[in-house]
Amino acid sequence: MTEEEQQLAKEASRLFSGRVEFLLSAPQLKFIPDPDFPEVAFCGRSNVGKSSLINALTGRKSIARTSVTPGRTQELNFFEVGDPTQFRIVDMPGYGFAKAPLKIVEKWRKLVRTFLRGRVPLRRTMVLIDSRHGLKDSDREMMTMLDEAAVGYRLVLTKADKIKASELEKVAADVLAEGRKHQAAYPHVHVTSAEKGMGLEELRAAILFDVRQ
Ligand SMILES: Nc1nc2c(ncn2[C@@H]2O[C@H](COP(=O)(O)OP(=O)(O)OP(=O)(O)O)[C@@H](O)[C@H]2O)c(=O)[nH]1
């Protein structure tokens, strides 16, 4: 790490362990907050670990609601970080497989896509991918949508504690290779485990870097 990167990592760890507050939960776009601060959004298939990763990054056990039942997060949930507020984190409903009626899944899908496409203060989207499964067609569809909308995103592997190191290396390489073909994807893969704390320090620094862009 360069001295600048070390400084950023230090600041990020201080910010994420400081004030983090739930702001509001928006079931429809008309309820989202005014675009007052830079934002980073977390998206990914149902059950990939979006809410768990937000909890782990902020060191809170349950600031974002998690569940063993896929389809738990049903709204856009906004969290504020910093005192005074520096940026917001948005936890989103999952796409792809969800144990919810098709009509409701379609409603979330529309909510997520419309938000990501049109949100002015959005600095970066984190596209979460389950280490055990790698990229699925629903991820590819999301990535293509983000490419078309010119919304920059980072590829983040989750649940890295669930597979062997050799398999992890392979899935990370595959995701990186495919990510390189997407113009709005940052050419790097973050490997994380909310459970074991893996990759969190690096991701916190990356997020702080993004919101300062
Ligand atoms: N082993 C392990 N399990 C994890 C990790 N992250 C999440 N999980 C588990 O995966 C399940 C889903 O996690 P959530 O954080 O609720 O997933 P989500 O993406 O927010 O799900 P939706 O809101 O339903 O789209 C929970 O049972 C978590 O405990 C991880 O890093 N390691």
Ligand SMILES: [Mg+2]
């Ligand atoms: Mg969730």
